[in-house]
Every structure is written in structure tokens, then in C-alpha cells.
Amino acid sequence: MERSLKNHSSVTTLLLFIIILFTQCTDNRPEDIYQPDLLYADGLVMKSMKQDYLEADEKVVPLINKLIHCADSYMDQSPHSVMEKEIIPPSGDKHDYISQGPYWWPDTTKPDGLPYIRRDGVVNPEREKFTDRKNLRDLIDASEFLGKAYYFTNDEKYATKIIQLLQVWFLDEATKMNPNLEYGQGIPGITEGRGIGIIETAAIGRIADVINLVRISDQWTPEPEAGMGDWLGAYLSWLLNSEKGKDESIHPNNHGTWYDVQTISLAIFTDQDRLARQIAERAKSLRIDEHIMEDGSQPHELARTVSFGYSAMNLRGLFHLAYIAEKVGVDLWNYENVHGATLQNALDFLIPAATGEQEWKYEQIRPIESNALNFQLLMASKVYDGKYKEIYNQLNDNHVEIPCDDVHLYFY
DSSP states (O other): OHHHHHHHHHHHHHHHHHHHHHHHHHHTSGGGSOOOOOSSSOHHHHHHHHHHHHTTOTTHHHHHHHHHHHHHTTTTOOOOOGGGOSSOOTTSOTTSOEEEOTTEEOOTTSTTOOSOEEOTTOOOGGGGGOOHHHHHHHHHHHHHHHHHHHHHHOOHHHHHHHHHHHIIIIIOTTTOOOSOOTEEEEBTTTBSOOGGGGGGGTTTTHHHHHHHHHTTSTTOOHHHHHHHHHHHHHHHHHHHHSHHHHHHHTOSSHHHHHHHHHHHHHHHHTTOHHHHHHHHHHHIIIIIIHHOOTTSOOHHHHTSTBHHHHHHHHHHHHHHHHHHHGGGTOOOTTOOOTTSOOHHHHHHHHHHHHHTSSOOOSOBSSOOOTTTTHHHHHHHHHHTOTHHHHHHHHHTTTOSSOOHHHHGGGGO
16 A cells, blocks of 8 residues: 555656656647737747757857847846926926937027027937937837846746836836927027927837836736826827927928828827828828939938938837837738839938949938948848948958847837
């Protein structure tokens, strides 16, 4: 009897071991890996990469390790808040975001320098006294890296940090930002704020992706879920209905493009797919027709003193818009506009100057940045033709390793 019990115990132990081993093996099967619903990355690509990472794929491991390294650099970052600033908004409420237009300078012919005058493309260092812009940008950058690091590692330290950062900037009564940009890019002596300031929240939709990545954490409770939904929904409402938002919505250059990127992102996140489709469909005439000529040039950007930089920036926004529009069934990639041009033509127009094959014949008071087309080229290699990946490699052949700024490009 005693021997029988011992045998039964051994069999039970063996069965338990087999169950545990089977569970460990199956937990990492592709069908068991969460596929995130994302706007600024491809959830299916990330799911596949996570499986490869867990299986120690030699091509994927260095990329994910680089991502984790970049994320770790933000772990010691203190949470930013709009309350940190020293310059008080005209409302008297530090919860309101405030910034100053970058290209406006004191008029040296006036005793008080007012009103400021414009020097397009030349940044006034006074801008850095207004800390909200940089702090929000740092928050979004940090959250995006931490969100992806959490997804690939399931390490709760990243979720903890994300929640802390979002809580302070968006949710805590004592520190949160009011969901408006009434005082964005003001100009001394002229205006307290402009619709143009909305360009400074161009990346706000990335917060939606961060939320979708961290939702699987036990630490993500109904309180931040509801709070972030309310904040992003309120900001979308302000973008759509405020005078400054309406002004930015019809702006003819990159400002209008990036306005659409923000509103379509937040519309999808707040389950307003009909609105998102309207934004995407309107972009055909309002953005692609208006922005891109037959030869692929973008006249609204060529009029600037940093014409290549702004052409690349606007095209990056149009590419983001096209990528997100796919989520609601609208094809902007292959839309041929009234001039017979597509987004691909706009990219082809810029490539010769980026590679040095041709001289850029428009005004460009700063050097052309070699990475200005990185996102566009990698996306084009998937949407249009693999040759664009070769051009990307050509422009980035001096990379010893992928810089943090480019890590996110590999998850599309």
C-alpha cells in the first residue's frame, strides 16, 4: 500500500511537471501572444517580433534589446507637468499649456521690441523659456518607448512608469494639463496664442498606442482608463470645435496635415470611426490635391526658408495619415490627385536631393538632414516598391547601430 501511494505520488508529480512544461511552451505560441491594436505601429508585426524575440531570433533580438536600452534611459525621468513652468499663461491658470512662436524676434527698432517680427526658419532661443512644449514631447517619447518595452518583456516596471507619467501630466488634479492649446505659439505684442500652436501636439495620438500597450497590465485600472479616455476625448472636441482648432483645420501647409493626423488618431481611439473616415476622405481634396503638384513638389512648403525640411515634414505627416486611414478603410496611398500625382510622386521629388544626386534648388537655410525621409522610405518600401529600402540603406550606411530615434520605424 505504501509503495502504491509512492508510485501514485510520483505519477502525480510527473504529470504536474508535464503540465507546467506544456504551459511554458504554449504560453509563447503566436496565438497566445497579445496583438495590440495600434495606430503608429503594426500590431501584427509586433506580435510576430515578440514571438521571434522569445525564440531568440538573431535578427530580432538586437532590435528589441536596443528598444529596451532606449526605454531604460527614461526610467529615472521624473514625471513632467505643466505646473513646472515659470511663465504664467494669460488665463492665470498654470494648468493651461503655453508656448511661443519659434520664428518671432524682438523688433530692434522699437524700444520694447514690440511687436515681434518674423524671421522664418530662424529659431528665437527665447522659445526654450516656455517649457511645456519640450516637457510634453519628452513625455510622449518616454511613454512610447516604455510601452513597447513593456509589450516585449512583460516587465511591470515599465507599466508602473507609464502610469506614473500619464497620471501626472493628464490626470492628477494638482498637476494635469487642461485639454486645450489656447496659448500655443503666442507672439509678444501680437497675440496670446494661435491655431498654429496645435502643431506642438502633433504626436498626441501616440499616447493612444501607449494605452493600448499597457492595458494588459494588472496595474492599468478602470480609473486611468476612464481618465485618459475623457482627456483625449475632450482634447479632440477642442480641436474640432474651438476657433483655434477650426483655424488649424484649414491651414494650407503642414499644419493642416498634422492637424488631420491628430484628429483621425483621437477619433479612432474614442471609437468615432465615422468621423475618422470623414477626416480621411476629406484629406484627398484638402491635403493631397492642395499639397502635391504634378511633379511631386509641395508648393506650400517650397515657399519656406527651410523648404526641404518642411517638404519632408509634411510628407511624413501625409504618410502617417495614409497609414492610419487604412484602419477605417480609406486608401490614401494610391489616391491620384487632381494634378495626377500621388504620395509616391512627392517622395520621388525629394529623394535626389536627399541622396545628393541633385542639388536642391529651393531655399534651405539649414543643411538637409539625412534622416528626414527615413520613415517615408521604409513605409514606401512596403506600400510601393522594395527599392525604397535600398535608398534608406544608402542614406543610413553610416549607422553603426540603430539610433533610438529610428527604433520605432521597424514596428510598422
